[in-house]
Amino acid sequence: MDTDPTSWVTALGGAGPRKEAALLRLHQMLVRMALHEAYRRGPAFRIGGPELTDLAHQAADDAMVALLRKLETFRGESRFTTWAYRFVALEVANKLGRHFWRDPPVSLDADDPPALSAPPAGDPLVDAQHRELAEAVTRAVSETLTDHQRRFFVAVVLHGVPMDTVVARSGLTRGAVYKAVFDARRKIRAHLTAHGHLDEPTTRPKASAGRRDEMLDAA
Secondary structure (H helix, E strand, O other): OOOOOHHHHHHHOOOHHHHHHHHHHHHHHHHHHHHHHHHHHHHHHOOOHHHHHHHHHHHHHHHHHHHHHOHHHOOOOOOHHHHHHHHHHHHHHHHHHHHHHHOOOOOOOOOOOOOOOOOOOOOHHHHHHHHHHHHHHHHHHHHHOOHHHHHHHHHHHHOOOOHHHHHHHHOOOHHHHHHHHHHHHHHHHHHHHHOOOOOOOOOOOOHHHHHHHHHHHOO
16 A cells, blocks of 8 residues: 555545455554654653653544545545645644643743754854853743733744644634734844844844844744
């Protein structure tokens, strides 16, 4: 079935032992995908161990239900495994988001700020700039944002919780959540500019400042 993407559809849409074997193989594949995705993203949500493993299995189960419901929409334009992974990634993201919302982090650790998680560049100067900016962003989040703004900025920007999950859990409109995040970004950028970490918007950015802008936008 790996060489012919549409053979998955044929097997899963059939009957008897062949279908049962395909369903078992599909579920095993989705579990492996979900475990990979969950353990890749889990640390950012401060979840691990058996709880994360259980979350991955739940995501695989839900992804399988969603995939089978939309099986007829698969046209073989990509590998079936690639198509299946999209269902898994969505379910893992949603479940991590719900976990985050139930147990959000209470503070930001200045020694290991989550705002800028880009890996070190290997250049001592760039690495030092990265650490400096990360610390400045952490201070800005702590000192300039309201509790309302901090709540949504941390969820959406720092931890990557899907916007739909945030909206559903908060009970606010999408526009209200977007405004909170937008206002938080504006305050943080203003704080960084005032303290010399970013250039004024009206000035021509230097190369290093451009790198800092890029790093901030990646937050």
